[in-house]
Amino acid sequence: MFMAGVTFAFPLTIEHKYGTTVIEKKPERVATVDYNGVDNLLALGIQPVAIRYWYGEDELGVWSWAKPKLMSTPALLKGDLNYEQIAATHPDVIIAIWSGITKDDYDKLSKIAPVVAVPEGTGDYSMPWDEQALTVGKVVGKEHEAQNLIDGIRQKLSDIAAAHPQWANKTVAIANRWQDSVGAYTSFDIRPLLMAELGFRTPKAIDAAIDANEFWVTFSMEDLSPIDADILMWVTSTDDYTTILEIPARPFLTVVKQEREIFLGAEVTGAFSFASLLSLDYAFEKMIPMIESALGESSGTVENKE
Amino acid sequence: MLITLLCCIALNTGVGSYDIDVVDVWQVLVGASSNTQHQTVVWEFRLPRSLVAVFSGALFALSGTMLQSFTRNALADPSLIGISQGASLAVVTLVVVFPELGGYWREFSAFFGSLVVAVLIRIFAGQGGSLKFILMGIGVAAFISALTQAMLTYGDIESAMSALTWLAGSVNSATWSDVSMLGGATICLLVIYVALSRVLSPLALGNEAATGLGVNHFWVSNTQLITAVLAAALATAVVGPLGFVGLLSPHLTRAFIKTGPAFFLVLTAFVGGLLVLVADLIGRTLFAPIQLPAGLMTSILGAPIFIALMMKGSANG
16 A cells, blocks of 8 residues: 555556556556546646536536646537547647547547556446546556655645544445435445444445445335434535425434434535545545534544644 | 448548648548658548448438338337347446447347347237337337336446446447448348348238238338348447438438339438438538537438428428
8 A cells, every 4th residue: 555666667557457558657648438537647747638528506616626737728518529629639648537438439549649547347437436547547657646645645634533432333325316316335335434434334224225336226205214323424416405495304304303314415426426635625624523523522623633 | 322422431530620731631632641649540540440331321321210110110220129229228228237248239238129129119019000010119128218217227327428428429439340240231131132122122011912912021021120120220229319311311312312112221221321421521621629429410400401301391292
């Protein structure tokens, strides 16, 4: 874990599920087709030449935690991957580790520049946040910086956990309304994984509802008992919670009656979902006071310590 | 017609998000360009894309024409009677259940799915009239679409998303192997159909009359059905279910020109190719650099053209 591979000699060889990619020299012009790709590049001081729009109010899809670091105007990829548009930015390397590219996409993109895809056996969107950051770091020749930033976030998480020993083994359900059902993230998802670093657990009833390693599971509106945890955390893409407040069975949950619900809101949900070197700091800064007040603790413990 | 088509291919190859001027495109095509980026953009991105659009359009058009002739009903279209849906269900099942299988499995399963549907309809409809065939097809199509939806809900989010991209109908990731397969199929079918065309005119008079004129109805109609299925399935496997092309192309051709069945078939193939090519060109340039999938554009463009055509037809009649 500590300072793994301090020498970042190019040419760099990366094995992935579509083959082997060799990056001859430290790339100057970096394109990313990852939906959250802009964050980690900016965190490492790289101005990308092409970025992928995911969602959000910002016209470039760059969120508040990353915006101040963006100094250039990269090409914005929206919808189907437009290969020509990427070629026109003359990239030295294309990063695709959270993008869902297919073999065909990979072959086309490889004609433009070397492409870094996910390792064999890793799902299109299931590379852990730290591995994403470290891969980006390696590719742009800043593995050391990336590792330092990752360690910094880890340290912060363990500080938070140490400051809240009472959180250990409390359960948190991270849920959203999806059309006519209510969905929750399982312990395979990045969000519960991060909460676990703070000591929280995912309710057993949520993990019991999947048969393999799905990261998301839906429940019938008629029986919401699986999400009746110590904390019920709602993630939403808007700040309008009407669809959640309207769920008929919600008022009968113990967690709701005892007011241990948290509505993260669009911005914190986004920061949590991007799970990048820039967004995680932001997410936890906003979330900690919310968790403290939901559990009826005095807020501000973490801020006071720092 | 050929000239229009070539002009459109040229146009589709000449414009795009990567700025290359026409002279440079020409130099790349004749092999005089030393700019490797230009070569990549033209040879790897634009040309295969244009050619796949043309050939898939031609195949859909031929499939539609043959089905209309087979059922003697102007409504027939691979997506109306469940053939496209059969291919879609088979491909979506492949993507969701066996995501690791790539290569030609997609084409194979699409053909298999379509063929099963066609045979089922054939059996259910029995020796009944062609209207029965179409009505059966509509029923089967609805049933299969529901199964496809269920498959998408059942599958995990990632494979469902990749299946959805394909279902929208896109020529974005066209490769040279797609081009050669679709191109080969188009040429083979055209040869078969031109050879068949001599017997198609008497068939239009009705089964009994055609048999009286010496046409082996059984062989001809089965060849029509199987080749129509093959054409639609191959095109669907590569670009996804493109709406309206099979239905529209024969009608559009008929509106412009009155001719014998052989030339008509060739023209219809051209019209189909042109439709998809233009749809892709507009989809690519309208909101550039954002691309709209060709499948969306064929429906957006096809529906109004079709309605206009029908209104013109009824005004004349």
